[in-house]
Amino acid sequence: DTGVSQNPRHKITKRGQNVTFRCDPISEHNRLYWYRQTLGQGPEFLTYFQNEAQLEKSRLLSDRFSAERPKGSFSTLEIQRTEQGDSAMYLCASSLAGRRAEAFFGQGTRLTVV
């Protein structure tokens, strides 16, 4: 599968622990997005990278969340001091630059905070 890859697929963690997710985009894509999806809702935008620069952050991205894309390739999303409200599916998407470029999604990481 040469699409967007996310690891792990599932993560169960205790409240208060830190977790980190990884996203490997399609190799030539310079845009990378993180979204969060809770039960019964559509995905909500969290943050956006163009190459290694983080250019947009949603107000949903609290201080406990940090994302990086150090070499403009893979990205990580870290949540510190997890809370039960952080339980959700975390989706990564990538695209080429350009107004009409299609975003390709990964299969997501499902986080459960107990």
Add this chain to the structure above:
Amino acid sequence: AQRVTQPEKLLSVFKGAPVELKCNYSYSGSPELFWYVQYSRQRLQLLLRHISRESIKGFTADLNKGETSFHLKKPFAQEEDSAMYYCALSSGSARQLTFGSGTQLTVLP
């Protein structure tokens, strides 16, 4: 701020019947709208976008700026169309997507 509304969480139709999934949006600029589909156990994927004005898998969607709608239609539903459908709007310099809450379509035999 932009908003996408899909009023139906669940929609069931019989095979061969027409289907229409509703989507309304609010956006102050010139909208760019999409339909995404997620089949069971698969990732979210683009179905169609309004600028292409094309038919994909028999589905079409017309942007109606007067009614701020982008409804998805298919004249004859097939069982393999059963899936979750999301309407989305692209905005901002990042072209991030604002999604509706989705409609689960079930096509009955």
